[in-house]
Amino acid sequence: MTADPLAAPAPASSPVPAPPRRRTPVPGAAPEAPDARRTEDRAHIARLYREHLSSGRSVLGTVLGGMLETASEGAWVFTEDGRAYLDFGGYGVFILGHRHPHVTAAVHRQVDTHPLAGRVFLEPVAARAAEALAARTPAGLDHVHFVNSGAEATEAGLKLARAHGHTALVSTTGGYHGKTLGALSATANPKYQQPFQPLLPDSTAIPYGDPAALAAVLARLGRRACVIVEPVQGEGGVRIPPPGHLTEVSRLCRAHGAFLIVDEIQTGLGRLGSWWGVDTEDARPDVLLVGKGLSGGVVPVAAMVATAAAYHPFSRDPYLHTSTFAASPIACAAALAAVEALDREDVVGRAQALGERLLTGVRAVCGPYAGGLVHDVRGRGLLIGLECTEEQAVGELILELVGHGVLVNHSLNATRVLRLTPPAILGEDEVRLFLDALTEALRTVAARLGRTVTPH
């Protein structure tokens, strides 16, 4: 196990301290992770997927090269054949990279002492993790309900709203809040909703970033409304609303007595170059949803964080909304260590500086393809979207980038947008490696699809 660099009190740091120096793996070269040497039978694993997990996933894995991911460290994922892949994807989870040493050390300790609680006595790790998270959430958001996934955090928020009589759900088109039945009612994408109708009754989706549409729907619903919104739509294709959007959403909710849930599952914990998307706005949500990076890249955990007034029903009756594994010591040990690492390593400052560097670099690399293959490049912090002119280009770019040792994601609710969510621990070597890979991938795909290149 790698030594925990945060075991001792952190020294006073400069605004953006240099990232911890690991030797940069070379894509295609032998991995540094020792257990990645084990060779798995690819065809056998693909068959097991087909027979027991998902035939579609089996096909997709084969199309992407059939490799098996068997190890990870920092910004890198290693496959069974000894190759290293720079992870600019991970669906937004790995802001701290994979297996952050402070988090893995805390989780190892917890496994060796008390991983799951009997739930009769009070459990100290959950209490400390809640305190640490509440200390970083915006003022007034102090009450924490830990869960095991983002969708469960959404469910908890929706149920809390209902406990106060806010039964009419208002979401935004392109918004993504998870796929359990309640959360799916707010994930306004017909592709995911249609097979499972009817979902929650009294649900409305309004255009994202449109305060006039919100004002109109709130005038109709009044205090029955529960509004759920992301500061920046991640799965919606990195859609960035104009400054002041959340401030206006919050003002309208207050004016109409509506309940406001801000979903920071993808945008929170430094991803946007601030602790939270709401930090740059004058917004007062009743509930903030947290997930992804809270795992520290080690153990799944998410949370619903609420004001005292909103949380009252859950606080008074601890059995009103429960789940056996929620707030487990092992998950809370990861969450506590993740929040500590984010804080002490100034991940937020790093995400901001690195985000600017990457956005500038990606824009420069995409410049010659503007209009031909690339429609737009946009981002905030380390959430960057590369919108292509056609859907096919996204798949082709993902494949090409894999060929160059880089992993990226598509966007679930925006098929033309390639999404970059790299960790905040990248060094300059890794940034260059990514930009070189993107340059090559764009060149190949533009040539294959016969797209024009504008010389610079």
Ligand SMILES: Cc1ncc(COP(=O)(O)O)c(C=O)c1O
């Ligand atoms: C903003 C947002 N909310 C909720 C979710 C659902 O989280 P999970 O996939 O952990 O259920 C996601 C996942 O991508 C998300 O981006």
